Amino acid sequence: MPSNSPAIASIRDLNVHFKRRRRLAEPVRAVDGVDLDIFKGETLAIVGESGSGKTTLVRAIGHLVPITFGSVAFGGTDLENLKRAELRAFRRKVQYVFQDPFESFDRRQSIFQIVSQPLRVHNIGSTRAEIQSRVYEALEECGLEPAHEFAKLFPHQLSGGQRQRVSIASAIVLRPDLLIADEPVSMLDVSVRSEILSLFVRLRESRNMTLVFVTHDLSVAWEVADRIVVMYLGKIVEQGTAHQLIGNPANPYTHALVTAIPVPDPSQRGIDPAVKGDIADIKGIPSGCRFHPRCPYAIEKCSVAVPALAPIQAGHFSACIRNDELDLEPPHHM
Amino acid sequence: MSLVRIDDLSIDYRRAGKTIRAVNELTFSVEEGSIVGLVGESGSGKSTLALSLMGLLPRNGSVTGGSILFEGREMQGLSEDDWRTVRGHDMGMVFQGAMNSLNPVKRVRDQVAETVRTHEPELGKDGSIDRSHELLNLVGIPSDRHEAYPHEWSGGMRQRGGIALALSGRPNFLIADEPVTALDVIVQARILRLLEDLQEALGLTILFITHDLGVVARLCDRVVVMYAAQAVEEGTVEEIFQSPKHPYTKALLGSVPNFAKGRGKSHGISGSPPSLINPPQGCRFHPRCPDAMDICTREDPYQTTFSSSQRAMCHLYDRQEADDAE
Incomplete structure (x- = not known):
C-alpha cells in the first residue's frame, strides 16, 4: 500500500460551484470543501451516486473545470500557476477514459487514426514508423492483438468491450502518470466487465501509473481499488482502504450503500438499508450533516453541526459527529 | 399451476432483407404466485420475449413458432382489441423510465x-x-x-x-424489465422490497428481467438463464447459485464481484456475446466456453434434466444422462 509514497496530486479545500441560470439563485456546490491526496502508484476509487460531485472532482483534478476556490497541486505545483507550456505537459501526464466508448469516437476514423491522434496533438513521434510502433504497442497492451489488424478496423466493427479497450489504448499511448477512468465499465455486459477491470489493474502495474476510478458501484471499487473515497452531495463522507470501507464501514451512508448491494447468494437475502428517501436535490443542500434527513441514526445535533472527516483507525476516516458512539455491524462476512 | 407457459417459442426480426432470430425455441413456465428471474446479457433475447408476452413486438418482429399460454389461453393470433383488454388488465409491465x-x-x-x-x-x-x-x-x-x-x-x-x-x-401478472437498473443501490433495494411486498399482498406473479445476478439472488424463486436467444439453464434460485451446471451460468456467476469471496476473485468470460445474424454452429457458447469439446462446435446440445426443477443444455452432461438411463 503506497500511503507512504509521495502524493502525485494534492487537493486542498477544493470548491467547484456552478452558477445557475436564474440570477440570484444560490450556486450549485458540486464539490464543496474537499481535501484529498492521491498517492503515486495507488488505485483510488471515488464512489458516489449521481449528484455526489465525483465526476466534477476528477474533472477539477485534470484542470477541465474552473475551480471556485481551493487548490489542486500536481507533482507539487499548483495548477493555477502552470505556464502555457507546462499546462501542455500536464495535459499529457493526465489522461481520461470515459463511460461511453461509442460516443467518444469519430466513426469515420480507423482505430489507428483514433489511437494516434493524441500523439499528433502533442507532437510526439517524428516519423510514421515511430507513431506506428507507439500505437501498436498501446493496442497490444490493451489486448487488441494482432495490433496491425485491429488498427485497420473502424469502431462499428468492434464489440463494446473492444471499443472500451481502444479508448484505454488512446489514453495510455501518451504514457500518462495519472489515468482517470470515469465509469469505464458501467455500459458493458457483466461478462465483459471484469476483463476490462483486470486490464486496468495490469496496466497500472506495467505502466507504473496512478489510477483514479470513478464509479457508482462499490463492488467495482472493491475489485480494483487500494483505497476508496465515498462522496455525498459534494463532500467526502468516508475514506479508507478497500478492506476498511467494505468490511467495516463507519459512516451511516457508506454502511447503507454496502448493505444495499445485492450479493449473488440467495442465502444472504434481505437486510434492507434503513435509509429513507432519495439523494436530496443538490440545489437545496440540507443544513448540518447533508445526510441527516435520510440517516436512521440522526440526532437533533446532526441538523446543525457540519461533521468533519475524523480518523477512526490509521488511514480510515469518517465524517459523522457520532463516530465514537455508533458501532455499526459489518454488513458482510468477509 | 403455471400462469404462463412458453413452449418452443421462436421470434424473428427482419432487418434489411435479413432474418435475425432473437428468441430460439424457448420453453419455460411461470408458476402462479412466484417470482421468476430471466437473466441474460445484451442480445440474449430477454427483452424481446417480454415484448412478445405483452403483444408489443415491433412491426418487423413476429412469432414464427411455438406458443404462449396465459391462464391456459393461447395468446398467438389475438386481435388487437383482445390485446387491449389483456394488456394492463391481465398483465402489467414495468420498465426503466416507465x-x-x-x-x-x-x-x-x-x-x-x-x-x-x-x-x-x-x-x-x-x-x-x-x-x-x-x-x-x-x-x-x-x-x-x-x-x-x-x-x-x-x-x-x-x-x-x-x-x-x-x-x-x-393485473395478476407483472413483467418487470430491468426496473431498477438506473437507480442507485439504496433506492434499488427499497424498490425490490416493494415488489416483494406487493407480490405477497396482491398475490402477484412476477417475471423479472435483468442482467444483475445479485438482484436475482435477492428477489427470485426461479431463474431462467438466456444466452444468444436460447435458454441454457433453468432452476430454483438455490440450484442456479449453489450448483450451476451450464458453463455459461458458472462463468456469469464467476464474473460478479462477491465481497465474501475476496478481491480480484471475479473472472470475465473471454470474447463477447455472438451476433444473432450469424450465430456459432453447434452450441452457441462454444467459442467462449472453457469446457468446449469437439462435439460442441458441430452439434446442438440437448437438454439434460438434473432434478424436477433444474435442467441445462450442454454436451458435458450427454454421457451422464446416458449412464443414468442405463
Missing part, C-alpha cells in the same frame, strides 16, 4: 386516474381519482406528493409511479 412517457404538465394523480378509467370506466371521475390515491399509497408515495408533476419526483418515486401505473388495471 414514467418518462407521462405528460409533464399534468399532475401524476390525474394521469394515474386516467389510466384507471381506461380499465374501469364505471368508476367515474371521482372514483378513479380515489383509486389513483389508493394505488400511489400502495407503492409508498407519501400522500402530499400525489398531486406533484412528474418532474418534481425523484428517480425512486418515478419508478414507484411506474409500478402504480402497471397495477392500475389490477
Whole structure:
C-alpha cells in the first residue's frame, strides 16, 4: 500500500460551484470543501451516486473545470500557476477514459487514426514508423492483438468491450502518470466487465501509473481499488482502504450503500438499508450533516453541526459527529 | 399451476432483407404466485420475449413458432382489441423510465386516474381519482406528493409511479424489465422490497428481467438463464447459485464481484456475446466456453434434466444422462 509514497496530486479545500441560470439563485456546490491526496502508484476509487460531485472532482483534478476556490497541486505545483507550456505537459501526464466508448469516437476514423491522434496533438513521434510502433504497442497492451489488424478496423466493427479497450489504448499511448477512468465499465455486459477491470489493474502495474476510478458501484471499487473515497452531495463522507470501507464501514451512508448491494447468494437475502428517501436535490443542500434527513441514526445535533472527516483507525476516516458512539455491524462476512 | 407457459417459442426480426432470430425455441413456465428471474446479457433475447408476452413486438418482429399460454389461453393470433383488454388488465409491465412517457404538465394523480378509467370506466371521475390515491399509497408515495408533476419526483418515486401505473388495471401478472437498473443501490433495494411486498399482498406473479445476478439472488424463486436467444439453464434460485451446471451460468456467476469471496476473485468470460445474424454452429457458447469439446462446435446440445426443477443444455452432461438411463 503506497500511503507512504509521495502524493502525485494534492487537493486542498477544493470548491467547484456552478452558477445557475436564474440570477440570484444560490450556486450549485458540486464539490464543496474537499481535501484529498492521491498517492503515486495507488488505485483510488471515488464512489458516489449521481449528484455526489465525483465526476466534477476528477474533472477539477485534470484542470477541465474552473475551480471556485481551493487548490489542486500536481507533482507539487499548483495548477493555477502552470505556464502555457507546462499546462501542455500536464495535459499529457493526465489522461481520461470515459463511460461511453461509442460516443467518444469519430466513426469515420480507423482505430489507428483514433489511437494516434493524441500523439499528433502533442507532437510526439517524428516519423510514421515511430507513431506506428507507439500505437501498436498501446493496442497490444490493451489486448487488441494482432495490433496491425485491429488498427485497420473502424469502431462499428468492434464489440463494446473492444471499443472500451481502444479508448484505454488512446489514453495510455501518451504514457500518462495519472489515468482517470470515469465509469469505464458501467455500459458493458457483466461478462465483459471484469476483463476490462483486470486490464486496468495490469496496466497500472506495467505502466507504473496512478489510477483514479470513478464509479457508482462499490463492488467495482472493491475489485480494483487500494483505497476508496465515498462522496455525498459534494463532500467526502468516508475514506479508507478497500478492506476498511467494505468490511467495516463507519459512516451511516457508506454502511447503507454496502448493505444495499445485492450479493449473488440467495442465502444472504434481505437486510434492507434503513435509509429513507432519495439523494436530496443538490440545489437545496440540507443544513448540518447533508445526510441527516435520510440517516436512521440522526440526532437533533446532526441538523446543525457540519461533521468533519475524523480518523477512526490509521488511514480510515469518517465524517459523522457520532463516530465514537455508533458501532455499526459489518454488513458482510468477509 | 403455471400462469404462463412458453413452449418452443421462436421470434424473428427482419432487418434489411435479413432474418435475425432473437428468441430460439424457448420453453419455460411461470408458476402462479412466484417470482421468476430471466437473466441474460445484451442480445440474449430477454427483452424481446417480454415484448412478445405483452403483444408489443415491433412491426418487423413476429412469432414464427411455438406458443404462449396465459391462464391456459393461447395468446398467438389475438386481435388487437383482445390485446387491449389483456394488456394492463391481465398483465402489467414495468420498465426503466416507465414514467418518462407521462405528460409533464399534468399532475401524476390525474394521469394515474386516467389510466384507471381506461380499465374501469364505471368508476367515474371521482372514483378513479380515489383509486389513483389508493394505488400511489400502495407503492409508498407519501400522500402530499400525489398531486406533484412528474418532474418534481425523484428517480425512486418515478419508478414507484411506474409500478402504480402497471397495477392500475389490477393485473395478476407483472413483467418487470430491468426496473431498477438506473437507480442507485439504496433506492434499488427499497424498490425490490416493494415488489416483494406487493407480490405477497396482491398475490402477484412476477417475471423479472435483468442482467444483475445479485438482484436475482435477492428477489427470485426461479431463474431462467438466456444466452444468444436460447435458454441454457433453468432452476430454483438455490440450484442456479449453489450448483450451476451450464458453463455459461458458472462463468456469469464467476464474473460478479462477491465481497465474501475476496478481491480480484471475479473472472470475465473471454470474447463477447455472438451476433444473432450469424450465430456459432453447434452450441452457441462454444467459442467462449472453457469446457468446449469437439462435439460442441458441430452439434446442438440437448437438454439434460438434473432434478424436477433444474435442467441445462450442454454436451458435458450427454454421457451422464446416458449412464443414468442405463
